Amino acid sequence: MEKVIRAVRQYSKPLSADTMLFLRGIAEDYARVKNYVYRRYSGIASLEKLYPGYTVQGEMNATSLRTDLNLPYGYYGLAMFDALRDIKTAWSNLQSKVSELVRKNENLSDSERRYIYWVLNRDKVYAAVLNRTTTELPDNFAELDVKRLDNLICRLTRKHKFAASEAASVNYFQAMKKCFQYENGGIRFTSRIPRKRVFVPLTDGTAYNVSQITVQLAENTIELIVPVETSVKRHFDYTNKIALSLGYTVMFTASGGAEYGAELGKLLNARSERIAGKRKFRAPYYKLYKTLTTDGNAKLAETIYSNNLGAKKLGAQNLRELGGIKSYINAEINRMFESEKPAEIVIPAQSKQFTPEMSQSAKRKLSKWQIGYIRKRLEDKCASNGITLSKVSGAYTGMICAVCGDSGERVKQTFCCGTCGTRVSYPENAARNLLRKSEGTFAAPVSTVNPSAE
Numbered sequence: 001m002e003k004v005i006r007a008v009r010q011y012s013k014p015l016s017a018d019t020m021l022f023l024r025g026i027a028e029d030y031a032r033v034k035n036y037v038y039r040r041y042s043g044i045a046s047l048e049k050l051y052p053g054y055t056v057q058g059e060m061n062a063t064s065l066r067t068d069l070n071l072p073y074g075y076y077g078l079a080m081f082d083a084l085r086d087i088k089t090a091w092s093n094l095q096s097k098v099s100e101l102v103r104k105n106e107n108l109s110d111s112e113r114r115y116i117y118w119v120l121n122r123d124k125v126y127a128a129v130l131n132r133t134t135t136e137l138p139d140n141f142a143e144l145d146v147k148r149l150d151n152l153i154c155r156l157t158r159k160h161k162f163a164a165s166e167a168a169s170v171n172y173f174q175a176m177k178k179c180f181q182y183e184n185g186g187i188r189f190t191s192r193i194p195r196k197r198v199f200v201p202l203t204d205g206t207a208y209n210v211s212q213i214t215v216q217l218a219e220n221t222i223e224l225i226v227p228v229e230t231s232v233k234r235h236f237d238y239t240n241k242i243a244l245s246l247g248y249t250v251m252f253t254a255s256g257g258a259e260y261g262a263e264l265g266k267l268l269n270a271r272s273e274r275i276a277g278k279r280k281f282r283a284p285y286y287k288l289y290k291t292l293t294t295d296g297n298a299k300l301a302e303t304i305y306s307n308n309l310g311a312k313k314l315g316a317q318n319l320r321e322l323g324g325i326k327s328y329i330n331a332e333i334n335r336m337f338e339s340e341k342p343a344e345i346v347i348p349a350q351s352k353q354f355t356p357e358m359s360q361s362a363k364r365k366l367s368k369w370q371i372g373y374i375r376k377r378l379e380d381k382c383a384s385n386g387i388t389l390s391k392v393s394g395a396y397t398g399m400i401c402a403v404c405g406d407s408g409e410r411v412k413q414t415f416c417c418g419t420c421g422t423r424v425s426y427p428e429n430a431a432r433n434l435l436r437k438s439e440g441t442f443a444a445p446v447s448t449v450n451p452s453a454e
């Protein structure tokens with residue numbers, strides 16, 4: 001049976017300051033190792049060491065970095081691989097970039113281009129060319145001026161070479177199996193002190209048998225991302241092709257007109273209002289707490305803090321509420337599958353992003369929208385249900401009438417076409433256009449319509 005890796009997310013209960021301090025320390029050192037690898041192995045001279053990577057591993061194990069940091073190998077090793085993967089990705093993007101430039105270069109003959117592609121597709125040969133060491137050439141390149149072409153490759157590579165990034169995130173780390181163990185409704189992490197492990201209670205008691213996990217740090221909680229292998233469910237009755245508009249008020253509007261997650265906006269608003277209200281209520285206490293602390297009345301400050309502020313309490317409630325919203329999102333994705341029976345789903349490639357000219361309330365809304373989570377869950381669920389998820393650009397889909405193809409206008413939540421008289425919900429019209437785009441029957445207007453409107 002076909003298998004897919006699905007990212008399962010687990011959440012901790014609110015954690016003590018000590019536990020957070022420990023986790024943050026591991027995350028910071030993890031980032032230090034990554035930055036060290038970026039600095040040391042991003043250069044052209046290191047390219048040949050990256051494949052298959054044993055050299056780097058050997059060199060990294062020989063440095064004193066690990067003992068200096070006192071970081072257990074189960075974190076250290078993954079930080080190293082994590083950084084190497086980033087560097088390899090940067091190289092492969094650079095190779096595509098050079099290929100692209102070569103393809104567009106009209107001064108090159110077909111056989112010259114073929115030689116350059118041949119080099120770019122072989123990491124070892126590419127490394128040799130960049131470092132001016134000799135490699136054996138196949139006979140069919142014998143009559144080319146290889147030296148000139150090698151110079152071109154070097155020049156283009158140097159011109160577009162990525163910088164050795166120094167910005168590894170300090171909010172996450174990955175751990176190998178030997179550094180964590182599920183038990184008693186939580187998970188234990190290996191610490192820097194031999195035989196001492198740090199316990200993190202989880203909101204769900206599921207123990208997964210996986211070889212590594214990712215730990216994402218929040219203010220006083222953590223999120224675990226667990227790569228679980230699951231079988232693909234095959235739905236032989238899922239044969240439809242549909243498109244979805246993704247929204248804040250209504251989560252999905254399908255090209256057939258049905259809505260899923262119609263309560264999403266209400267849930268998100270209720271949550272953000274409650275958080276704002278709570279902050280307002282607590283503001284004077286914070287002020288008092290700060291004054292007392294600076295006046296040296298630490299004891300009274302502490303009392304006020306624990307009785308009235310309780311970041312822990314807000315954190316826990318917040319998390320519970322968010323958990324509720326997330327399970328609502330998941331349930332609605334399932335319901336959409338069951339009623340639409342899709343073999344393929346088309347969604348816009350990108351969702352609304354922050355722009356400087358956006359109103360304050362639009363920004364607030366956008367920041368509360370769980371769109372990253374929604375997309376991720378849709379992706380995971382499509383993969384584990386054997387459904388194809390396609391992405392097309394959402395440009396113009398909001399402004400054009402899906403019936404006649406002329407441009408219409410938006411009146412609140414309705415799309416109105418002056419040419420054919422269509423009046424339909426705004427997101428439904430956009431979803432129908434997404435579907436037409438994926439089938440190649442959508443024509444963008446020649447006139448100047450705002451392309452970003454979705």
Ligand SMILES: [Zn+2]
Binds near residue numbers: 418421
């Ligand atoms: Zn029309």
